[in-house]
Amino acid sequence: MAGAVTAHLSQEASKRPKHITESAGVRWLLISIALVFLSLAVVMPLVSVFIEAFKKGFDVYKAAITDPDALSALRLTLFVALIAVPLNAVFGISAAWAISKFRFKGKNFLITLIDLPFAVSPVISGMIYILLFGAQGFLGPWLDKHDIQIVFALPGIVLATIFVTVPFVARELIPLMQAQGVQEEEAAAVLGAKGWQIFWRITLPNIKWGLLYGVILSNARAMGEFGAVSVVSGHIRGETNTLPLHIEILYNEYQFSASFAVASLLVMLAVLTLLVKALFEWKTNQGASHEKLN
């Protein structure tokens, strides 16, 4: 599903002869409707976060994001992403390698399985770990006896975050690596390169921008995950609260400005993600036009 998100705007597509495009009036009408729709639906929420955040002045903003609970939520969020994102990146590379470089039966089925976490409601993604590790869960009594806590503690938050972000890197890399084919790698192998040598010298440089975007996107999703983490966190302030959960608490306590101030940090992360994506597309387009010239 995330794979669908990568599309490139080619320049030539927009230059069309007159007889197969609309008249200027219709054209500008359609553009205007699209722009109004996107401003209402996307731009306005984005802008409103910053306006609400600074409504009570810069001091309230600064106090909200330097509050000890906010800082501990930030630390927890960073820590969780630091575990979840690299694991899913390794998984994504490994899955994309198997799927794009080899032929085997059931490939489409495997891709569907990788997509599963997309289709599952975040609340259910959190719930499954409660069913496994909670007090009434399958492993609950055993964990209790050995004094290991997974749900309502850090490991549960990490697991739920990993679950939710499993598909992102894989779904960026699979179409990219499929399009690149196997010729370069095969040539290297015939010339006697070892497996890891092929990967580090040939494959990785080819996929680095796609990989970067996949990693940044799964990082944004990992840091922003709300539903799944909410189920397994236990909401212990200063201990198991991530940034999105902290935003919810502030909001429910009617501390709106503080809530939006913390939210603005995550908005900046989202904007950064989009910038990296634009860079990725620019680099791929550049590569494509370079190839065309050759």
Added chain:
Amino acid sequence: MKGSKAKKSKNVLPGFGLSMGFTIAYLSLIVLIPLAGVFVKTTGLSWNEFWAVITNPRVIASYRISFTTSVLAALTNLVFGLLVAWVLVRYRFPGKKIIDSLVDLPFALPTAVAGIALTAIYAPNGWVGSLLEPLGLKVAYTQLGITIALIFIGIPFVVRTVQPVLQDFEKDTEEAAVMLGAYRWRTFWKVIFPELLPALLTGFTLAFARGIGEYGSVVFISGNMPMKTEIAPLLIMTKLEQFDYKGATAIALVMLIISFLLLLLINFMQWRISRRTIAE
């Protein structure tokens, strides 16, 4: 014959066992085994218990609300998503690159942030809410509010599935239609639209599937009144908080089955699209 055989026995590339083994092991540990837990847990319920949970009026109301708001949001996105994709692919205008990037924002923005931002805008004292209030139109804390949150969440799905198909659309086909004397509007309905239909359906289903399960962006704007604005994922959350794990699992199982069916449908449609492009 020889060539195809060589291709089959071929692969000089190493690492199939390692990468495949790791992929399957990781997927099983993180995704498949925990998900299977839901199915095992519901077998702890008798059929009558299960049926009693999922036919409870409050549960049925939550399914109905999730379903209708998701359909309405996905339909809205179908129309405007097609329009946005069309404008982005076919026309040139200043700021196009930025607009194109913005389409992905709902995908990158944390759902809780979207939730509080939309609530602030559509609350009776918000930017838009205060304009609609005198007209007697309430958005926040109604099903309309839920629909608006789901529209926000679903935008990228339709735009990004339609965009590549529209991009690859052959000019020749349109040229031919024009040569044969078709008007622009007729060309669109008879030539372009049928080609776009599979992508549109895929985008619709993706947005719909995401909408049914969505939680973070909805809970703030919905007001969460049982029977009126309580969505199914929230009901699961409530049951979990009351330690009613059996009830939560039963509701979740129904949702999971719906999600799996939708996922199968999406993959089937994508398979159809790719087969069609290969055939061409």
